[in-house]
Amino acid sequence: MSGLPIRQVAYFCADVRAAARAHHALYGSGPFFVADNIPVARAVHRGVERLHDHSSAYGQWGDVMVEFVQQNNPGPSPFHDLYPEGSGRYGLHHVAVFVDDVDAALAAFAAQGAPCAMRAEMADGFVYAFADTSAGLGHMTELYAPRPSLLGFYAMVADAARDGAPERDLITTIRLR
Numbered sequence: 001m002s003g004l005p006i007r008q009v010a011y012f013c014a015d016v017r018a019a020a021r022a023h024h025a026l027y028g029s030g031p032f033f034v035a036d037n038i039p040v041a042r043a044v045h046r047g048v049e050r051l052h053d054h055s056s057a058y059g060q061w062g063d064v065m066v067e068f069v070q071q072n073n074p075g076p077s078p079f080h081d082l083y084p085e086g087s088g089r090y091g092l093h094h095v096a097v098f099v100d101d102v103d104a105a106l107a108a109f110a111a112q113g114a115p116c117a118m119r120a121e122m123a124d125g126f127v128y129a130f131a132d133t134s135a136g137l138g139h140m141t142e143l144y145a146p147r148p149s150l151l152g153f154y155a156m157v158a159d160a161a162r163d164g165a166p167e168r169d170l171i172t173t174i175r176l177r
Helices: 016-027 080-084 102-111 148-163
Strands: 008-010 031-034 040-045 054-061 064-071 093-100 118-123 127-133 140-144 171-174
Touching: 008 148, 016 031, 016 171, 031 148, 054 080, 054 148, 064 080, 064 093, 064 148, 080 093, 080 118, 102 118, 102 127, 102 140, 148 171
Parallel strands: 008 064, 031 171, 093 140
Antiparallel strands: 008 093, 031 054, 040 118, 054 064, 118 127, 127 140
16 A cells, blocks of 8 residues: 555544634635535445534645544544544544545555445545554545546645635635535
8 A cells, every 4th residue: 555645634623614714823724615514325334334424624735635524413433433422532533545446445454454444425426435544543544536526626625725815715615516
């Protein structure tokens, strides 16, 4: 699994908009694009199909995308694997890498002692997964294939950062399909 540059750093938080504003104030990241209640068609967490209702804020932080993610529903999840529900704890959750084949990469990570925490599929067929690399790295590793729609989204976020945005436009709500 060598040669996988980090494309995104993601933090689990209570409120994606507040986290994005705080990160911007500290590091100058952004602007941010917020997707509420991201539609996941199917999510299997630790072998059990579960609801995976989450919201995310995406922005640029230097050369890497930064994401803030909140879970909107109670119950087990890859987020609560690291930050137990009700604990009030939040922090670094995952880094994301591009892979050619999500399932093959999951198998390779599992063979190296990092089992699948969750595999999810969006309504449009986009697949992403979390390999549980927390024992060795302290965080999960998100895997997804760089299909054109994803690359376009990454480019849009990076372009917005290059263009800059007035403070009043720091957060834009978007809809992911």
